Amino acid sequence: MNQAISMSDAPPLRDGAHTDGTAGACAAPFESGSDSPGDGCAGTMAQHLCVIRSNEWVNDEYKHMVVSAPAAALAARPGQFFHLECPSGQRGTAYLRRPMSVYRIEPADGRIEFLYKVQGVGTQGLSEMVAGDTLNALGPLGHGFALPDACDHVLLLARGVGLATLAPLAGHAVAAGARVTAVLSARSRALVMSEAYLREVGAHAHIVLDDDRSSDLVPLEAKLRVLHGSNPFSFLATCGSNRMLALLQRLGAEWCVPGQVAIEQLMGCGIGACHACVRPFRAEGDVGRRSYRRVCWDGPVFDIQETLPW
Numbered sequence: 211m212n213q214a215i216s217m218s219d220a221p222p223l224r225d226g227a228h229t230d231g232t233a234g235a236c237a238a239p240f241e242s243g244s245d246s247p248g249d250g251c252a253g254t255m256a257q258h259l260c261v262i263r264s265n266e267w268v269n270d271e272y273k274h275m276v277v278s279a280p281a282a283a284l285a286a287r288p289g290q291f292f293h294l295e296c297p298s299g300q301r302g303t304a305y306l307r308r309p310m311s312v313y314r315i316e317p318a319d320g321r322i323e324f325l326y327k328v329q330g331v332g333t334q335g336l337s338e339m340v341a342g343d344t345l346n347a348l349g350p351l352g353h354g355f356a357l358p359d360a361c362d363h364v365l366l367l368a369r370g371v372g373l374a375t376l377a378p379l380a381g382h383a384v385a386a387g388a389r390v391t392a393v394l395s396a397r398s399r400a401l402v403m404s405e406a407y408l409r410e411v412g413a414h415a416h417i418v419l420d421d422d423r424s425s426d427l428v429p430l431e432a433k434l435r436v437l438h439g440s441n442p443f444s445f446l447a448t449c450g451s452n453r454m455l456a457l458l459q460r461l462g463a464e465w466c467v468p469g470q471v472a473i474e475q476l477m478g479c480g481i482g483a484c485h486a487c488v489r490p491f492r493a494e495g496d497v498g499r500r501s502y503r504r505v506c507w508d509g510p511v512f513d514i515q516e517t518l519p520w
Contacts, residue, residue: 289354293480295346299335325374372450469514482507
């Protein structure tokens with residue numbers, strides 16, 4: 211079943227909503243958060259019935275799900291997400307779908323992959339699905355990452371489940387001719403994920419950990435400054451940590467480098483109708499003014515300098 215919905219059929223932006231995604235004087239232009247699909251947004255969403263190929267634990271907290279998907283679903287871009295229907299599980303029934311960012315897309319093999327943390331009723335239900343089960347996935351949804359035109363070195367800075375969101379951007383940027391440096395943060399070495407995947411697609415991966423304090427802000431900032439000094443970044447991307455967001459906001463402003471952040475947010479409908487995921491942002495060009503935007507429709511990827519901590 212593929213019930214297609216044109217992006218133009220979804221509700222329009224409310225007054226004062228963000229429309230162009232730029233980040234002030236330092237930003238290179240890229241589109242996000244507009245009524246019409248931009249560079250980071252697939253034009254049609256649909257309800258897809260995807261057959262699960264595998265759904266395995268990668269560590270004590272996360273599972274990796276691989277599904278067979280139709281062509282329309284395989285058009286998803288890095289940073290976009292699917293709204294997944296979760297079956298009943300040991301913890302009960304989830305009445306709302308769960309938003310899940312795309313971890314990997316392999317069109318030639320007809321597959322999409324999700325990396326997710328098992329922590330509530332919905333993800334517990336997903337974790338109990340097995341090969342051969344059918345996953346109902348609505349998407350692709352939202353606006354994904356959009357690299358600026360002049361982009362030769364991309365920094366990915368992620369922690370925890372944020373790794374799942376940023377991982378597909380690495381392959382996309384390498385394919386576009388950019389160098390990619392990925393700094394992966396985790397509590398311990400056992401919880402580091404995606405390192406092999408990132409190296410496979412051509413990214414240069416660096417690990418920082420809570421265990422040895424290398425993930426603390428002072429040594430992390432020093433590391434980023436050394437990396438930028440040897441080969442300047444032209445685009446910054448982050449997900450999964452407020453403190454990393456604040457760090458990249460400060461460094462991006464200092465270096466005059468644009469960037470984007472993918473926001474994790476609970477959602478109701480996932481298509482902009484219910485306004486349950488509205489968040490405040492800095493208004494473009496006026497840091498003292500706030501605008502309110504729907505994470506599902508205007509995001510989930512936003513300009514890094516306009517994003518407020520959550």
